[in-house]
Amino acid sequence: MPENDTMQNFLTELRRGSLTLAVLGSLREPRYGYALLQILQEQQIDIEANTLYPLLRRLESQELLTSDWDTSESRPRKYYTVSAKGKEVLRQLLTEWGNMQRSIEAICGKGEDNGK
Amino acid sequence: MENKSTNLIERYVHDVARRLPEKEREDVKKELRANIYDMLPEGANEDAVKKVLYELGSPVSLAEKYRTHPRYLISPAYYDEYVGALRWILPLVGVLVMLIGFAVGAVETARDAATSIPFVASGIISKGVSMGISAAFQALVWTTIGFAVAEHSGQKKEKVGEHGWRVEDLPEVQNPKARIPLSEGIAELVLSVVFTALVILVCLGYLPFMMAFSNGGTVFFNIFSPSFLAMLIPFTLVTLLFSVVESIAKIKDRRWSVFVCVSDVLKKLVDMALTLYLIHQPHILSAEFHSFLADVGFFRAVPNVGGTNVIVLAFTAILIIATLADVVSKIVKTVKAHEK
Numbered sequence: 146m147p148e149n150d151t152m153q154n155f156l157t158e159l160r161r162g163s164l165t166l167a168v169l170g171s172l173r174e175p176r177y178g179y180a181l182l183q184i185l186q187e188q189q190i191d192i193e194a195n196t197l198y199p200l201l202r203r204l205e206s207q208e209l210l211t212s213d214w215d216t217s218e219s220r221p222r223k224y225y226t227v228s229a230k231g232k233e234v235l236r237q238l239l240t241e242w243g244n245m246q247r248s249i250e251a252i253c254g255k256g257e258d259n260g261k
Numbered sequence: 262m263e264n265k266s267t268n269l270i271e272r273y274v275h276d277v278a279r280r281l282p283e284k285e286r287e288d289v290k291k292e293l294r295a296n297i298y299d300m301l302p303e304g305a306n307e308d309a310v311k312k313v314l315y316e317l318g319s320p321v322s323l324a325e326k327y328r329t330h331p332r333y334l335i336s337p338a339y340y341d342e343y344v345g346a347l348r349w350i351l352p353l354v355g356v357l358v359m360l361i362g363f364a365v366g367a368v369e370t371a372r373d374a375a376t377s378i379p380f381v382a383s384g385i386i387s388k389g390v391s392m393g394i395s396a397a398f399q400a401l402v403w404t405t406i407g408f409a410v411a412e413h414s415g416q417k418k419e420k421v422g423e424h425g426w427r428v429e430d431l432p433e434v435q436n437p438k439a440r441i442p443l444s445e446g447i448a449e450l451v452l453s454v455v456f457t458a459l460v461i462l463v464c465l466g467y468l469p470f471m472m473a474f475s476n477g478g479t480v481f482f483n484i485f486s487p488s489f490l491a492m493l494i495p496f497t498l499v500t501l502l503f504s505v506v507e508s509i510a511k512i513k514d515r516r517w518s519v520f521v522c523v524s525d526v527l528k529k530l531v532d533m534a535l536t537l538y539l540i541h542q543p544h545i546l547s548a549e550f551h552s553f554l555a556d557v558g559f560f561r562a563v564p565n566v567g568g569t570n571v572i573v574l575a576f577t578a579i580l581i582i583a584t585l586a587d588v589v590s591k592i593v594k595t596v597k598a599h600e601k
Binding site: 179199221 | 288293296298299300327329
């Protein structure tokens with residue numbers, strides 16, 4: 146077993162690209178930052194607030210998300226929704242995700258008998 | 262309490278935003294503030310605020326995550342070239358300016374009419390070392406600024422060929438035997454400058470070049486004639502020029518490259534030509550030394566052959582053979598260094 150730090154680096158690297166997928170997928174309906182964070186964490190996605198908020202901002206600047214400030218409540222909240230461009234990106238990423246999963250399984254075997 | 266919590270949040274948000282490009286600051290502040298309040302329960306106390314802020318991490322790291330473009334003075338694309346340039350510019354500039362500093366120090370102590378040797382020596386050395394070090398720092402600063410400007414003026418590195426690079430441009434695998442240590446180039450540079458300075462001082466009569474002979478009591482003679490010494494100065498300067506180019510080539514390339522080889526061979530051939538020309542001059546020796554030699558029967562022991570002294574002829578032959586042998590060995594070395 147590699148040292149903890151090394152292991153953490155492998156995991157972070159492996160997850161990095163998948164976060165975009167998770168965020169785009171969860172924003173088919175409008176959500177604000179903290180609500181999205183809780184949804185992702187409930188789904189066992191390992192993401193922290195300080196990663197999610199900058200990621201939302203980046204995806205918005207890349208026009209994959211649209212946003213709206215809701216000022217009707219006592220606190221203003223920024224709601225994000227996936228844009229048409231974002232949907233297209235999500236579709237392509239999901240296809241690639243599926244391909245990669247098949248390839249990795251073909252190479253390493255299914256989850257049960259790996260590492261043996 | 263409420264105020265203190267609000268104040269903490271404002272300070273945090275501000276500290277993150279001030280690290281970002283100006284046009285993004287207000288947006289990020291607004292978003293971050295909203296997110297932080299969402300993460301806090303209604304009427305949260307100061308401890309709860311602290312907990313949330315620690316969860317978000319230090320303002321430095323959060324701002325880093327918000328930044329879309331990595332920040333650096335010199336990007337990885339230029340870094341190798343930057344270090345490569347510093348590796349020869351710094352020692353070269355430092356040593357050259359240090360030598361100039363020695364000269365400046367010598368002139369200054371001479372002007373102050375200093376006579377004590379330790380005082381003169383320390384004046385010269387401290388001037389040279391301080392000028393050399395400050396010049397090396399200047400070179401470091403300006404090289405860095407030059408690369409940073411190239412980096413940030415948006416000049417993307419030029420892509421060559423269809424693939425952005427060419428297999429043909431790959432450097433040859435270097436033969437470790439062809440390496441020239443940095444110290445060699447620097448030592449040659451220092452020695453040739455010091456030697457030239459000494460020769461010029463002799464020629465100008467500041468350092469009398471005399472020999473003592475016991476001839477029924479000790480007699481001092483100036484060995485060389487004044488006309489010969491005057492002629493020597495421009496020759497020495499030309500030699501120095503070629504030596505400096507050769508040393509710079511060695512400091513820059515640090516291996517037997519074509520540039521180093523050519524400058525080395527040129528220097529040797531020029532040296533040889535100038536020396537041959539000089540030793541065949543008619544009036545090398547001073548009149549007094551010449552008559553002294555005649556008196557002790559020197560010219561009878563080593564006679565002239567065809568109008569030229571035997572010593573001069575022998576020296577000529579040795580010089581030509583030695584130079585040619587040296588030139589050939591340097592060319593062979595360079596060719597070997599380029600063999601695959």
